[in-house]
Amino acid sequence: MKSRIAPLALALATAMIALAGCSGAGSGDQVTLQFESWRPEDAAIWNSKIIPAFEKEHPDIKVQFSPTKATEYDAALKTRFQGGTAGDLITCRSGALNRENIKAGYLEPLKGLAGLSNFDELSQSFWASSEGDPYCVPVASVMAAFFYNKDIFKELNLQVPTTQAEFMSVLQAIKSNGKYVPLALGATPGDAWVLAFMGLYNEGPNYWHGEDGRQGLIDGTKKFTDPEFVEALDSLKSWTPYMPDGRASVTYSDATQLFALGKAAIFPSGSWDITAVTGTSGIDVGVFAPPLPQAGDQLYIQSHPDMGIGINAASKHKKQAQVFLDWVATSEFQTLYANALPGFFGMGKDAVKLDNPLAQAWSDLKTGAQLTPRLGQDILSGGNPDFEVTMENSLQLMMTTDKTAAEVADETQKGLEAWYPPQMK
């Protein structure tokens, strides 16, 4: 019996595989685009809202969202590029990492793509090659500021701080009360980036005057040891007494939980956490801008180009991929996207109406403020030793040991002088 069934089953299986292969190729005109992303958490939104809207307008193109974990994305994508298995659509990091992919020839140049006219030059520049040619359509930027728990502020009778002095007295008042952790911020080594993205790059631009300081470092006219940077580091260090106990091993997700559960009053973070902090226990959350060194100073806010979409140079369906990118550049997509993902703001020229009040409150912070991307990303990063990694390592020590702001500035500047031509002595 056995011997008679086995070949039959095998033949049947072969036939089925062949058939399946036929049906895939048979429906001919329809093309499926593989879409690489580093946000698995967004799969539901892409699959149920955004991609269906696109496919409705373009029934001949299917888009398959295939994300990789954020921390593994860049390494995995590189391997896939090298092996020729990367998807057709590529989500692009901004700055140095993307320029590396452009230099290796992995991305298709987008010069002449009609949709790009919806973005100003500054927005496009974050994904451009060193020569300034566009390679990705800007999709989203994120901001950094401070979430606060409105109920705790009401209970302790506190006012939203606008200056550093007010900020310190608010933190002190929460600490003296003793019921809540004043500042939900961890300094565990594994999440040292938090101290940069949500700490230094959040409150710091007010000291180094945003683009003034950043461009100064880039063109070599300023040093990281200059007083404005050391003051910014010092002001960050002054947060340490208000961080949770055992801060040296409190992780980013610990801090998020602490705030979302209503156990902490203030959470320095990014707009991308809107859903995370309001989703779990429904606390009443507000947002305030980074405190000013002195009342009446100009406000600077971190608004970072986070995500663009480009085309794999080795894709077999470039024409269809361009159709998708042109659609991504429309305000239809941007409205859909910004509302599906509160906290990710479109970068197009047209203003987008936001339904989420907290996201709108974040967006309102930009009024009258000057925007600046994260200091250490883009041009300053990618060297040996890497600016960002060196600084995060020192920052983690500054926030957990008695290392001083001046020492952090010194180490970071030395690292920069080792490889970055405009800063070399």
Next chain:
Amino acid sequence: METRKNNSFHNTAAKYRYLLLFTLPALLFYVVFAVYPLFATFFISVFQTEGGERSFIGLDNYVYLFTDPTQSGQFWHALLNNLEFFAIHLIVQIPVALLMAALITSDAVRRLTGFYRTILFIPATLSVVIVGFIWRMIISPLWGIVGFPLLGTEATALPTLSFMSIWEWIGIPMIFLYTALIAIPKDILEAARVDGASGMRTFWGIKFPLITPQFGLITILTFIWTMNGFDIIYSLMGGAPGPNYSTDILGTFFFRSFFGYNNIIGDADFGAAVATVIFLFILICTAGYFVVLQRRLRPHEL
């Protein structure tokens, strides 16, 4: 005729043909998945890639690894940390595994041997990500039982990670010692009991000398496997493991060089050079160990 045919099966040429035939699958597997990658790694390491163009640069990647102040500093630092990681494993693992194996094989828990053996081996079957997550929760200053940030200070982070790893893998050295202990012929132990030897005396006088070769095996396996260690540190501390690189070991250093991490851009050619150096280091240490030590460790003749 019949006998001659049988004899032909034993002639040398045919023997070697069969020998080859039977070893071929294993040999092929070994060559494709072990020998070839080793040589390919070395091959990659003598090139550099600039804007998609590969060019031969000889040993420049190796020179760079040992002369660049950042890279060589981090390499030696990672090597020292790795030796500490190994030493902690060895010092803690052997006595604990021995104690466990001795207890399991002793008469005291005879009925529950299977139960304990399983329980002690279970952590080794868990994913390292789960082990790391559970332990991080247990020792979290916010939600856990320890107020001190064990993973957050330079002095405690590496020992803490070592203990997590030991907790997970203790079942393996224990099984080595356990199998050696139960392989001891019963008649010797019976003779000892008839002579009136106590449990302690039987253990140190008979069982322990008979299982000593196992310690050599455990040591070298622990060495190879801690020197190749990566997963628990990467899953808890990331690819530039702090604080201040105090938990950076060769595996994480290699990962950072090859794949990149954070804003560090990976370089496959340089990473291959790092991998080759690590491989040679482990190879030399292991070979040296076998030549110098393992040959002298002989079980007592029975």
